[in-house]
Amino acid sequence: MNPEQGWLGRALLAPGSALADLTESVQQGLGSVSGLGVVAAVLAVLAAVRIVAEWRRRRLNARARQITVLTPPEVDAKGALAFWAHLIGQLRPAWARVLWGQPHLGFEYTVTPEEGAAIRLWVPGAIPPGLIERAIASAWPGAHTDTLEPARPPVPVAAKGVRRIVAGGELRLGRREGLPLSTDHSGDLVRDLITAADDLAPGQAACVQILARPVTGRRLARTSASTGPSGMLAALAREVLGMVTPGPITTRSSRPGAARDGRATDRQTTLEYTAAARAAAAKARGPHWETVVRYATSIPVSDDPEDTNPRAQARAVAQGRADALATVFGACTDHNFYRRRRRLRIATLIRQRRLGRGDVLSVPELATIAHLPTDTGLPGLQRAGARALSPAPEIPVGGEFTKPLGMADTGTRRPVAVKISDARHHLHILGPTGVGKSTLLARTILDDAEAGRGVIVIDPKGDLVTDVLSRLPSRMGDRVVLFDADSSAPPPCVNPLDIDRIGRGGMDLAVDNLVTVFHRIFHQWWGPRTDDIMRASLLTLCAQPGTATLADLPRLLTEPAFRARITHTTKDPVLRGFWDSYETLSDTGRAQLTGPLLNKLRAFLLRPFVRAAIAGGPSTVEFSDILDNGGICLARLPKGSLGEETSRLVGSLLVARTWQAVTARARVPAAERPDAALVLDEAQNFLNLSTPIEDMLAEARGLRLSLLLAHQNLGQLSRELRDGISANARNKIVFAVSPDDARDLARHTEPWLSEHDLSHLDAFHAAARLLVDGRNARPFTFTTRPLDPPIPGRAREIAAAARARLATSSPANSDTERTDPARDPRQP
Template identity: 60%
Template sequence: MGTGYHTQTTPADGGSYGPTVGELLTHPGVVGDRVLALAVHYAVPAACITVLAAAGILALTARVRRLRERRWADGARHVEILIPPEVQPTSAEVLWEQLHGALEHPLWRRMLFGTPHLGFEYRISPDDGAVIRIWVPSVVPPHLVENAVAASWRGARTRTVAAAPPMPPPVAGHQNVLVGGELRLGRPEQWPIRTDSHGDSAAALIAAAAGMPPGYHACLQVLARPVFGRRARHTSRPGRGAGLASGLLAGIAGDLVREMFGLFFGRAQTRNGAPRPAPRSADRQASLEQSARDRAAAVKTRGTHWATVIRYAVTAPVPTGSDTQACVRARKVARGRAHALSSCFSSCSDYNHYARHRRFRLSTVLTERRLGRGDLLSTPELATIAHLPLDAGIAEIHRAGARALAPSAIVAFAGPATKPLGTADAAPGRTVAMRVADARHHVHILGPTGCGKSTLLGQMVLADADAGRGLVLIDPKGDLITDLLKRLPRRCADTVVLFDADSASPPPCINPLDTTTVGADLDLVVDNLGTIFARIYHQFWGPRTDDLFRSSLLTVCTQPAPATLADVARLLTDDTYRARLTATVSDPVLHGFWTNFEALGDAGRGQLTAPLMNKLRHLLLRPFVKTAVAGGPATVDIGQILDQGGLVLARLPKGRLGEETTRLVGALLVARTWQAVTARAATPATQRRDAALYLDEFHNFLHSSTPVEDMLAEARALKLSMVLAHQNLGQLTPTLRDAVSTNARNKICFAVSPEDARDLARHTLPQLSEHDLAHLDAYHAAARLFVRGQNAPPFTVATAPLPPPIRGRSAHIRAAARTALHATAAALPDPAPVPIAPAAADYTAAAETDPAGPVWLPLHPPAASGGRTRLALHRLTTAWPQPTGTTGPDNTENPAADRRTVLPPPPPRPPREATP
């Protein structure tokens, strides 16, 4: 009966499982033996397959990672950081936060292509100082790093170059001894390092490498890759779990120690026999420390994270073939420097710290910048070890000097109807230009010699010449015009009027007293010329000299032919010539002046005319000045040149002409230009063409009777843009400084002195301070433009170099200018021939027979005057001859040489009366 209860039934749908389950329940040992036998039978093959598969996967992963890193290294760039004057402590954290966001990609992209890493590198050498740069792989656009640097460190500038090895190759005849290692976290990565240290690890790093012998190089790399996903989230658990486990283990170990102590020595008891309770102060202290560690670990889990590794190295040069002792000594020195570098991060020790480790194939991993898994750091921790030095007094670092500011969107790009200024510092590739309409509000360019003013002027002149806009350029040094003649467009050759003091060819003539050719007002001409002389020679120019000069100008201009400054000298020294001209004066005031002049006698007249004559002689004794200023009728119509898009280039080097002569000729050109511009008032505004007046060292040339502030205000309506360049504000008078500050609305400042920066900062604050204006690099400028009726925010710009010179262009333009001058001179009426002087005996008869004919100067010494002085004065000032047959470089005759004056021979001197 009992056997029926042991009958086993098989399920209809799963009979195969019945015996197995039954055996497992009734005979578990049999099932275990069977499983063990199967495991023993298949364990070894399965283990081998698993190990091989894991090894293959690891090898393939490493190979893919290696190929990926090599691909990133090919075409990598270095973004060199020029440190701003002031560095904020929190700027580095902002940088790494922005870079973390820039390198973040979707999960599928990270799985397929990986996440690239960056390298923050310090390179220090005695020759180059400390260079801080960011290594950027080829798959990361460098502008992402440049923009992040500019946004994080205000005023920092970047320079992107091709990536180079961290250590330079050995010089010829030497080999390098490399010593270094790797810094890794000494405790689990969930524990943070110190981020609130009062020290500056970057400054300590540079100081540790300072003073190395020549040829030594030090480098420290901080490689960092953004961490996403599981590893970043996993940091929130190990900190707490590890702390709990360690606390539990510590408690168990403590209990065991106490039990063993009580077993052998007995448990401490109280007075009543009860066991004394164990003190809890140690547990309380451990609990507090553990709580602090847990909080620090929890803080580390916040924000973004990076996988990092730090490598350092020092190279020492050793001559090739040196003995072992020399290599050992160099290695010891390099090892000491390397240990000093690695100890700079000891200030970051807290719940975690950095420990030195050896790194095999250090040179290879440094060059290839391999990262691997790395140590996990939060962004504040990474900013603690990879940042710019905060100390502004470190001499080894390369500083940007001035903060870089991008131009506003309203500032024009380079293009038609603009004048190029360069490229923006803070926006690489962004060209900057000034609109022609905005340039009518005038441009003030300030900067010391060698900063790039002439280059900027040259770019603006070339833009005007290429667009067909007329201009006048006065260059008191000469190099600018020399460079421009090699680069002007070929079509400008026929429109160039060249004044060159160093040329053997005669210059054009701008005779300031020629009111017939240019149609100027006589009173305005005399007023301008008198004011120019008075301001240039203000130290030696009194009211009597000014009265004499203005009266002489009005008198010589009464003759039919165009008068010159040489006629003024003749008027004051030639009694007969003066008598002829004053006889035709109809103005009673002017006639009365000459009556009083004649009444002074020879001694009085000589004393009165001497201050004026020595200045006229100083000018007329120079052939270039005499031809350009007093060479006869004017051959240059500046108004017509500006209206037709021509170029007037005046090369007036002070070393050739002297400072006062250069100022006088330049001021006469400016006055003639202003006369031509004011004549535009009769032309409708819509028909006036834009023109420009470029003045280098402009304070030497603005001496006309029209005040500078009025000239700047009126020129805009007449479509004349004045570009005023000079070196410092101390060159300007207070009146001129205020006029330029108010009316020259476009300001371009190169590196200026601290005194000038204090005044100019009023135009650029708060964006650019005095420090910025005084610490601009060469060929970099701060600009504040007047754009479409409003002041645009200031920005910094790097001026572009002039285009390469064109071979033969200068000679072609000079030849065309000479040809045009010869054609103009040939079109002028020939001067009347000067007859040969009669004999001394016939002098009086010739004068009485033909009073209207040529009158010869009596050269015998008058009473109460020195005859020799009178004769020398006449010969030097009345008719200074030019050499006969003067030719230019093209072997063409000098037309000005034919318009010379023949000196008559002086009559014999009468015998000196015997004195009693």
Template identity: 50%
Template sequence: MNSPWMTDFLTDPLSFWRTAATTGRALIASHTPLLATATATGVATLVARPLLARRRAKVFARGARCVSIQAPPQVSDHGGELLWAQLSGLLRPWWHRLASGQPHIAFEYAWTHQGLNISLWTPSQVPIALARQAVEAAWPGAHTTVTDAAQPVPAGHTVTAGRLRLARPEVATLRTGHHVDPLRALLQAAAGLNDGERVIVQVLARPATGRRRRRVRRAARTLKTGHHHRFTPLRGMAAWAAHRPQPALEARQDADHHTAVRQAADKLTGPLWATSLTYAASTPPSNSAREAVRGRAHAIASAFGLFAARNWLVRTRLPHPHQRLTRRHFPHRAALLSVTELAALAHLPTDPDAPGLTRAAARSIPPPPSIPPPSSAARPLGHSDAGPRRAIALPTHAARHHLHLMGATGSGKSTLITHLALDDARHRRGLIVVDPKGDLVTELLERLPEDCADRLVLIDPADHRPPPCLNVLEGDDSDMVVDNIAGIFRRIFAAFWGPRTDDLMRASCLTLLRHHHTTGQSVSLADIPRLLAEPAYRLRITPGVNDPLLRGFWTGYDALSEPAKTAVSGPLMNKLRAFLLRDFTRRAIAHGPSTYRLDDVLNGGILLARLPKGTLGEETARLLGSFLVARTWQAATARAHQPEHARVDASLYLDECHNFLNLPYPVEEMLAEARGYRLSLNLAHQHLAQLPTDLREAISTNARNKIFFTASPEDARALERHTQPSLAAHDLAHLARHQAAARLLTDHTDTTSAFTLTTNPAPPPTPGRAHHLRQSANRPPTTETASSPTTRETLT
């Protein structure tokens, strides 16, 4: 009250204001250049800042790309934190920021009626490889694909958009601890879109600069010193109540204050991100479009209420949504969030049944360096689908440990077998293919080299010429021949094959073989019905049998009455008649002496057996294929008299292998011994349920090279023991077409880790090649012999 200006004001107010105005004009006149400069600078700054921001936004949007993310089957709860912690290294030095700005990235959720797509938008200034590696490291098993940045909202759509900002100062934290995935509410709010409707949520983020960090640190220090009235303002009755002596309330406020200080300190311990969250809903124009998108946008914004704690998100209007959403425009004032807060807003859904989310397909694993390229000593398999593209092959010496091929129909098995078989033919390895469908042999005939005609044996019921004959009742070892025939029939007709039928088959085959060895006359399976049904023929064959057990068997058989003989031989006769009444089958295995030798085929020849079940019948096809496998094994074991280095590598390919491995001896023994005879078995089938338990375990243990195409979830869980830890069951069940998981043997002792490959397309067919090979195949004509005059009439 004693100051001079106050005394003047009280005594003469009018004079006081006149003096003050005069003094002000004098001050302004004396500082006019300085004020003008300051005003011009302020105006220029206000005008230049948005212009510079728009220019930089255009530069960032030019050439931007999107990393589309497919979630793995199991998403880690902390994957988002790992992602944003890795990407914190994108912060540029201050001179780069001053020259060209700080690029930002956008984590985007985009919904259509087809489902949810999650992507990471990156400007051209951010290395795309860095973004992909960060995503795949944060969520192991996730798949990333790079595409050009698309327009989030189509032009002409009715759009309602908004931006979410922090309601309180940045030092206050959002809620980050959730018992369930906080995105669950967001996913549900965006579910059930109609055709043409779209919803997008963009989380724009860039690393915080030092100035922003210092500002929030000052706010944290102010909060720590107790001046928290700036942080939690109280007004009106609340302020009056706060000053009343209430010990319990003060204690509670102190506890809340300490919690807030601790949370603010935790927020400032790691990297900080300037973050802007934008959302939009759009639909094609219609009378009710505005109400529809407003309701959808309201539901999207409300879903972020789960993050409310000491701080929360409030909605603001987003002007010009099409332009801002397309350019991913980063606002000048963006919220400052910690890595944990940002990860809570932008991460992959952790719910295994998240609606509309597309899960990742199989992981692509590069092959080990020890896998060789194709050569004369390595069979081509395809090329790598991860890492540098290179050709992949299976060494010939490793192929002797056999190959297990499994995959659903149409996944690529036949294409791979085609490449392997063609490579064997080109390098003059022995080649035998047994095909129960027929398409595989047809594809091979269209692609085999022309010089294969002189060493080709073709078994095809569609060919009207006489087929080549392989008499299964031939061989130096009578006991092995009989065991093979009886064992094959017993396995194929297991439900209708008893001990009496087995005894009758063995006695008949042994009798015919003893007659052949004694007289030199050719015998075949077609002679068994005559031996059992015609007394005159039996009387001509049995006197030459010197074995007392066989002689006693036929003496007892002749002593039976005709009805008893019919009852005893009926179960065997009906199976033989069903097999031999087919003209093609009878000519192929029971029409006189053999017209080709499987020993020659294994030494560089080619045998293609086309045995379609639709033409021959399932049981007949299985019998023919099983006889071929059994005779192939006999020819392979005959190599024991040759030095190992003189044995030519040969391959036996069995498509639908479970139909033809009906042998009287354990398959695991054949697989274990075939390697020494340089016979590699390539066993292909569709699913594990096709294999009996003993066969499944034998192939799992002894076929050491594994190539799996896409499998069912049940089979994938059983097969993952061969591919872990590189590939899990989800990967095996989600392989793409012509993509396979492989685990190969590269030398005689070590098996590589599992990897993925893509098979090459089949080579183009040569016009007219199949017809030429059919006509030129090495199939000498067969003639009827005196010892095998069986006809359809005598069989019936």
């Protein structure tokens, strides 16, 4: 091919001629197109660009979420630097920015009289879930985040009958964006912002919004072009020459004839220029963000068109409040400063969170205007009560052979649980009323019931048992044993003196427990003589054929004929000596000795529920069957119905009977002992056994009984109980406690959780220190999971099934023969 025949060949041989030919061809092409067509083409291109931009904006903003940040008690001033530097990694590659755009964040301060000051982050759906939350937790340890869909705009909108006067604007850099703002000034800019918006009237609102997205290298190069290395080198050269060269220094700004004043002015200008160049060079280092700052205040007014004066007043108030917000940013003035710009429809701009072309800021500059306040005494600020700690990886998430506790309050909010083998070391649950203890207990009870593990629950308030009954599956009705002090139906009977049920070998333990329970509950009126009388009387009754009850004790002490029939068969010489000395007393002397015991017994036995449940004859329920065969024993003993002392006494006797059944497991090989649980709400009321608490907890672990000990504060425990539970209940779950208790409990959680954290936990929010395979894991925080809604009528259905089961399980023939009046010397 001849090169002269082609355009490339002509361009190589005769460049000027080829260029002229190309120009002529372009002019002819443009001449053939009408002017209207050019305009239409331009408009079409602009419309396409606008459509693509709107499509990208909607795609970026889809599935947006709003993160409310609760400020921790102590804020690290450098946390904002770490936060914004960490998020610079969200900058997309060039091809992704061209196709999909670059998502931006919204850092917002909102102040209303109703909710106080809130700090929120608006996050588009294009940013992965959980990323911002983890960055906040890393930058500000102890901060809490609550992620929701944006429910309402930052600035309230008008409602029916109420109009909104909105004033505000936009802050943009007043000089070249390559020059920096001040990042080192006294005070806290966020504190000043919140203070400027303080004292709002009801319905008013203030908002400062900072939109930011990472900046590309190309944009940063354009930003620093005017203050790049050449400018800085020239300034440095002039400064060096001024130092070594005598005589005046002239610049372009020098005026002819300006002798001494000119030299001073030139010198100052040079120094200022040099300082600006150095500051710009320092700003050019590191990552950068493109930002826009918007602010607005909203004042509600009446929608009455005739009411013009309040509307004018509201406009003046709104403008004054908005100016106060903008004035705060004057503290950022250095080589650069913020200049106000009035923007139409500022409320719409803030609501839509659009970020067009903004100002380039370095990470320190952005951290100066967008951070958590460091002032600990800032009023109205929504603060985090306690730091949130994620559970260690070895903490179970649930499943078989675990007890569920709740959900972790950090990260992915995974479930947390405790292994059954570790629960044998017992759970100590502490917290005041209304913080979530009963919810946690109810969930563990329902889980034990579902897993077929035996569980015994003693509830002195009644709500816990009611919650469990209303949520148990119907199929479990035949496993339930129910003690309900408010029910008119006959309760089951658990006779603490039914020795035949536990064996004669357990008589001494039964009597010791019974005497100790009375002694500890009535310790103010209990002396050694009362203790001696009760112990000898109970041993005498238990030594007789048949089944003794507590109702026989007053008759033994006050009826001579009944006492003679019982004691004449007593073979124990010590007991015979006691009764011989007792008979030598006068009636008055006997009354003085037995009075403290008898008045307590009568107050106890005069209640029909107590007499039927404790002194109603042979026991109709065996706690060993409940523990070994997956039974569910629910004892509802409200103090309002029984009285505080009676409720404590009945509950303590049930615990004593449970302990007797547990100690009988010692005859069973360890591998054959099924796991069971004893749940004690307000546990300090019922731990009144003769066995020391530390020995009881240690033995229960080996016998595979896990105790859940719940109460409100450490002051409820005696020194013996406090030391025993602290050392032997090794799984600690702490809800919000008083500062005094937090000081003692922090020994179990420091340095991860301080006493401040333990005393500032939210409702249904707890700190846990659990065992994992017998070893202490580090503490963590979690939230309890709410119970499922109660099933209407389920509580009555389960109670009816329990009564029907009780009616069919009447005492065996041997029991009937054992209580035959003809053979029982206790009968008249």
